[in-house]
Amino acid sequence: MTAIQNKHNAVFGVSMQRLNNGKIFMEKIAVKVDDLTVAYDYKPVLWDIDLQIPEGVLMAIVGPNGAGKSTLIKAILGILKPIAGSVTIFDKPYKSQRKHVAYVPQKGSVDWDFPTTALDVVMMGTYGGLGWIKRPGIKEKKGALEALEKVGMLSFKSRQISQLSGGQQQRIFLARALVQDASIYFMDEPFQGVDATTEVAIINILKELRKAGKTVVVVHHDLQTVPEYFDWVTFLNVKKIATGTIKDVFNDDNLTKTYGINYKVSIQK
Amino acid sequence: MEIIEYIKLVFSDYTLRTITLGTAVLGAVTGMLGSFAVLRKESLLGDAISHAALPGIAIAFLITGSKDTNILLIGALVSGLIGTLWIRGITSKTHLKSDTALGLILSLFFGFGMLLLTYIQKLPDANQAGLDKYLFGQAATLLESDVWLMTFVTGLCLLVLLLFWKEFKILLFDKDYAHTLGFNTKFIDILITSFIVLAIVLGLQTVGVVLMSAMLLAPAAAARQWTNSLGKMVFLAAVLGGSAGVFGTAISATQNNLSTGPVIVLVASVFVLFSFIFSPKRGLLFKRIRLIKNRNDLELQKTLAFMYHIVEDHEDVSHPHTIRMLNNFQGYSRKGLRKLVDKNYVELEGGMWSLTSEGFKAAENLYNQNTKDE
Numbered sequence: 001m002t003a004i005q006n007k008h009n010a011v012f013g014v015s016m017q018r019l020n021n022g023k024i025f026m027e028k029i030a031v032k033v034d035d036l037t038v039a040y041d042y043k044p045v046l047w048d049i050d051l052q053i054p055e056g057v058l059m060a061i062v063g064p065n066g067a068g069k070s071t072l073i074k075a076i077l078g079i080l081k082p083i084a085g086s087v088t089i090f091d092k093p094y095k096s097q098r099k100h101v102a103y104v105p106q107k108g109s110v111d112w113d114f115p116t117t118a119l120d121v122v123m124m125g126t127y128g129g130l131g132w133i134k135r136p137g138i139k140e141k142k143g144a145l146e147a148l149e150k151v152g153m154l155s156f157k158s159r160q161i162s163q164l165s166g167g168q169q170q171r172i173f174l175a176r177a178l179v180q181d182a183s184i185y186f187m188d189e190p191f192q193g194v195d196a197t198t199e200v201a202i203i204n205i206l207k208e209l210r211k212a213g214k215t216v217v218v219v220h221h222d223l224q225t226v227p228e229y230f231d232w233v234t235f236l237n238v239k240k241i242a243t244g245t246i247k248d249v250f251n252d253d254n255l256t257k258t259y260g261i262n263y264k265v266s267i268q269k
Numbered sequence: 270m271e272i273i274e275y276i277k278l279v280f281s282d283y284t285l286r287t288i289t290l291g292t293a294v295l296g297a298v299t300g301m302l303g304s305f306a307v308l309r310k311e312s313l314l315g316d317a318i319s320h321a322a323l324p325g326i327a328i329a330f331l332i333t334g335s336k337d338t339n340i341l342l343i344g345a346l347v348s349g350l351i352g353t354l355w356i357r358g359i360t361s362k363t364h365l366k367s368d369t370a371l372g373l374i375l376s377l378f379f380g381f382g383m384l385l386l387t388y389i390q391k392l393p394d395a396n397q398a399g400l401d402k403y404l405f406g407q408a409a410t411l412l413e414s415d416v417w418l419m420t421f422v423t424g425l426c427l428l429v430l431l432l433f434w435k436e437f438k439i440l441l442f443d444k445d446y447a448h449t450l451g452f453n454t455k456f457i458d459i460l461i462t463s464f465i466v467l468a469i470v471l472g473l474q475t476v477g478v479v480l481m482s483a484m485l486l487a488p489a490a491a492a493r494q495w496t497n498s499l500g501k502m503v504f505l506a507a508v509l510g511g512s513a514g515v516f517g518t519a520i521s522a523t524q525n526n527l528s529t530g531p532v533i534v535l536v537a538s539v540f541v542l543f544s545f546i547f548s549p550k551r552g553l554l555f556k557r558i559r560l561i562k563n564r565n566d567l568e569l570q571k572t573l574a575f576m577y578h579i580v581e582d583h584e585d586v587s588h589p590h591t592i593r594m595l596n597n598f599q600g601y602s603r604k605g606l607r608k609l610v611d612k613n614y615v616e617l618e619g620g621m622w623s624l625t626s627e628g629f630k631a632a633e634n635l636y637n638q639n640t641k642d643e
Contacts (some may be wrong), residue, residue: 075447098449103445114442115501116499124438
């Protein structure tokens with residue numbers, strides 16, 4: 001980006017991009033991360049991350065184990081307290097914008113033997129909109145059922161969650177986020193441990209979300225599928241290596257910088 | 270004392286009525302809150318808190334010189350809360366896991382409490398006797414005012430539970446997610462833990478420091494076996510806890526020299542044992558029965574499928590074949606064959622078997638189902 005563009009971004013909170021035909025178009029920045037640094041002990045897990053995620057993209061966050069991918073999402077969502085840095089959602093501090101943001105945590109982060117049903121878990125997605133004390137009603141239940149249908153799990157609505165397969169549990173988590181009807185979705189490895197059918201089902205939902213103008217950010221492990229599934233990618237290894245469209249940044253150079261080894265995969269673009 | 274006489278006494282005798290009501294209410298509130306402790310995998314927290322309460326009782330006595338229950342229990346509450354805070358502090362500030370922190374605080378506070386108790390015992394004062402009742406509890410010392418206090422706390426707990434039900438549920442299931450929805454998870458956390466500490470402290474007089482955690486865990490563990498709904502689990506745990514209180518008191522009152530607290534805990538443990546074995550979905554007995562049944566069914570299905578393959582190419586499905594043929598098939602047994610005859614799938618005549626048309630249809634369905642799944 002040129003200096004003028006940078007200045008423009010700072011003033012208007014929008015990003016300019018030079019398209020193939022040379023025209024500059026402006027798009028809204030959905031998520032803006034500035035100088036974010038997170039450490040568990042002495043060792044920083046994330047170091048000085050600056051990241052701008054334009055509205056309406058389907059972005060993969062890739063990097064080796066321990067690169068801080070999950071940590072980045074958790075820090076953006078305020079689950080982890082950063083040492084330094086700030087996060088804005090549509091130009092306002094995250095705290096005031098929670099209702100625009102939905103989160104799909106890693107499937108393994110909860111106890112699936114918890115005494116509850118699939119529908120009940122999806123209903124939890126409505127709790128944020130309800131606020132304190134108020135109970136979910138008919139409207140919330142209707143929304144939850146619709147979300148279950150979207151992920152193809154309607155017939156499992158009364159199933160105890162421990163009786164669901166790993167892929168089905170992942171779909172339940174996805175449905176719970178869909179109920180929130182947010183503008184920005186953060187997903188932590190939604191494809192982990194799911195079979196091919198579920199993977200296709202999930203990616204179709206993600207693509208539908210993008211079509212509806214939503215912004216979707218996904219921690220992803222399978223480099224082979226990045227160009228196929230996503231249109232933007234962020235390379236992360238404690239520091240941000242690169243971020244941009246698949247076409248611009250998904251290349252051997254960045255892969256090597258991120259993974260440390262000489263990455264000579266000529267992945268199809 | 271006979272049971273009938275006892276039942277009469279519960280309604281007429283003031284002391285017995287007080288104790289029965291007290292243990293019932295205590296069992297209900299600890300059962301309710303225990304469900305949350307169990308689901309948060311903090312089963313041992315109750316044990317640590319109750320042990321941590323002991324020095325508080327001793328210090329409250331040393332400061333005030335009074336043996337009034339309420340004053341001593343305030344001491345217990347304060348030191349129980351301090352213990353809880355330290356446990357939380359240790360787990361969040363060091364690399365130690367929560368089981369280590371719990372064990373550490375439990376033994377540290379309990380040791381200190383015992384030290385103070387022995388010190389108090391040697392004081393030249395006639396007033397000091399009786400503090401050790403908090404070790405194992407003494408239900409007979411329950412007063413009507415104690416029962417009122419317990420009822421008040423139970424009512425308050427119930428109210429908070431109803432108000433914050435959805436917040437409690439989401440915190441228990443997925444704390445991080447609850448945070449992203451904008452809920453103050455720290456506040457909910459503190460609310461639950463405070464009530465757990467309060468319930469434990471209230472039970473010290475009746476059940477005592479050492480056994481108190483069983484009052485939290487046993488009803489909840491038993492209730493979990495019977496239901497897959499959080500609401501039902503909490504309700505059932507309250508009912509089971511209350512019943513353990515009532516039955517425990519009844520047993521200890523009708524037999525001489527049986528101390529009430531331990532009997533209540535034993536009754537609750539019987540509930541747990543019964544639930545572990547006999548609950549229809551998660552119980553060991555029915556699990557075992559289901560396993561054996563499924564295995565037998567599969568064995569029959571395999572035999573039937575084998576027969577189907579032999580018969581498949583014949584025009585007449587009921588064409589007889591020799592039984593000897595089946596010996597080639599590894600899952601074959603005489604017993605299984607007889608069962609197939611009982612089901613009217615197979616007919617036997619001399620050394621020959623033949624599939625009935627019913628058996629052929631069943632095998633066909635079986636075959637279709639299995640291939641469809643693949």
